[in-house]
Amino acid sequence: MAVNSDIGKLKKVIVHRPGQELEYLAPLYLEELLFDEIPWLERAQEEHDLFVKEMHKNGTQVIYITDLIKDVLMDETVKRSFIEEQLKLSHIGNQLTKEKVIEHLMEQNPEYVAKNLIRGFKRGFVKELKEPDSLADIIESPFPFYLSPLPSMYFTRDQGITMGDKILISSMNNDSRRRETLYTKYAVNHHPLFSNIEPLMEDRLPAGLEGGDLIVASEDLLIIGLSERTTEQAIEALSKELLIDNPRFKEILVIQIPSKRAYMHLDTVFNMIDYDKFVMYPGIKDNTYTYRLTAGKDGQVKAVKAGDLNEALSTSLKRPVNIIYSGGNDPITAAREQWSDSTNTLALAPGKVLAYNRNTVTNAKLRREGIEVVEFEGSELVRGRGGSRCMSMPIEREPLK
Numbered sequence: 079m080a081v082n083s084d085i086g087k088l089k090k091v092i093v094h095r096p097g098q099e100l101e102y103l104a105p106l107y108l109e110e111l112l113f114d115e116i117p118w119l120e121r122a123q124e125e126h127d128l129f130v131k132e133m134h135k136n137g138t139q140v141i142y143i144t145d146l147i148k149d150v151l152m153d154e155t156v157k158r159s160f161i162e163e164q165l166k167l168s169h170i171g172n173q174l175t176k177e178k179v180i181e182h183l184m185e186q187n188p189e190y191v192a193k194n195l196i197r198g199f200k201r202g203f204v205k206e207l208k209e210p211d212s213l214a215d216i217i218e219s220p221f222p223f224y225l226s227p228l229p230s231m232y233f234t235r236d237q238g239i240t241m242g243d244k245i246l247i248s249s250m251n252n253d254s255r256r257r258e259t260l261y262t263k264y265a266v267n268h269h270p271l272f273s274n275i276e277p278l279m280e281d282r283l284p285a286g287l288e289g290g291d292l293i294v295a296s297e298d299l300l301i302i303g304l305s306e307r308t309t310e311q312a313i314e315a316l317s318k319e320l321l322i323d324n325p326r327f328k329e330i331l332v333i334q335i336p337s338k339r340a341y342m343h344l345d346t347v348f349n350m351i352d353y354d355k356f357v358m359y360p361g362i363k364d365n366t367y368t369y370r371l372t373a374g375k376d377g378q379v380k381a382v383k384a385g386d387l388n389e390a391l392s393t394s395l396k397r398p399v400n401i402i403y404s405g406g407n408d409p410i411t412a413a414r415e416q417w418s419d420s421t422n423t424l425a426l427a428p429g430k431v432l433a434y435n436r437n438t439v440t441n442a443k444l445r446r447e448g449i450e451v452v453e454f455e456g457s458e459l460v461r462g463r464g465g466s467r468c469m470s471m472p473i474e475r476e477p478l479k
């Protein structure tokens with residue numbers, strides 16, 4: 079089981095079918111939960127099923143993260159530690175209330191725990207467990223949750239990245255997404271599916287490194303986006319690990335994109351789709367910078383500016399590359415389609431991508447450039463600001479020829 083590229087035929091992938099967490103979204107705290115809109119759950123689930131169906135047609139094994147967690151929670155000790163870690167990151171201010179919630183969850187079956195820690199718990203819930211008599215229980219607060227919902231859970235890409243036969247658990251930039259990675263961490267550490275994949279760096283990664291910013295371009299090259307979510311501190315720590323301490327790549331190419339909500343990760347504006355082809359949102363062309371990181375002689379990572387993106391990619395991949403601009407030649411269309419994740423496609427195989435059907439101009443352009451585009455409808459899913467790449471965490475791809 080290994081991932082040595084971002085385009086090799088997709089064999090195994092981890093996803094999350096959106097659930098009731100989307101029904102806990104409300105306008106007042108949308109921004110805090112990193113949503114711009116409220117999706118209609120039933121339709122979002124139908125769309126997600128279509129997304130999964132297309133992967134099945136491609137021969138991909140699709141695994142739901144909640145199924146993995148259900149399995150690992152059968153062990154009572156693991157269950158307790160999972161619940162406790164989740165609650166450490168909660169808004170529950172009173173220790174007794176926290177203990178009551180832990181006991182309540184310990185009495186429930188693994189499915190309830192796996193699903194409801196994603197859905198969240200409203201403050202009113204405490205009444206069912208104990209007299210709300212502590213200050214923390216009765217305090218007036220505009221935020222109605224003891225445990226917030228995790229509406230971005232269906233963007234499994236961001237939660238972990240498989241590189242070769244190792245997996246890196248992301249260190250999320252925002253508090254509101256931190257609990258998501260506990261699902262990845264517990265699956266990786268306790269589920270037999272991961273018996274051949276070792277975790278990388280454990281808890282040593284500084285905050286601010288999310289899967290949407292990482293592209294395993296080849297066995298030798300890792301591309302990292304320096305973005306709103308991924309910090310230079312995290313990139314430096316990771317590159318020391320991957321280039322010097324436990325060398326896995328020959329080179330890391332950092333692509334710095336404008337730090338902006340609309341482009342929160344590299345894969346919202348730039349993506350690898352074939353051996354030599356990339357899709358990119360043209361609106362960031364003039365504000366994108368590249369840096370090449372390699373192992374220096376002194377046991378330190380050496381960074382140099384890498385210049386023009388096309389040249390930098392060609393040098394790193396040792397072949398000429400074709401950067402295909404999304405949205406055609408019209409800046410308005412390009413910006414509209416970027417907002418709807420036109421570059422956020424998932425490579426099912428080299429030169430074959432899965433994409434939202436709504437991005438008609440980008441999809442037509444990709445086809446003209448020889449890419450096979452498989453489409454699905456994602457009008458509700460897109461409201462969370464992510465496409466098929468974000469919604470998938472590949473854990474096995476066929477090696478490239």
Ligand SMILES: NC(=[NH2+])NCCC[C@H](N)C(=O)O
Pocket residue numbers: 111112113230233235236255289290291342343345346422462463464465467468
């Ligand atoms: N890889 C991605 N582009 N993921 C999209 C994540 C969207 C999510 N609502 C967030 O803002 O965090």
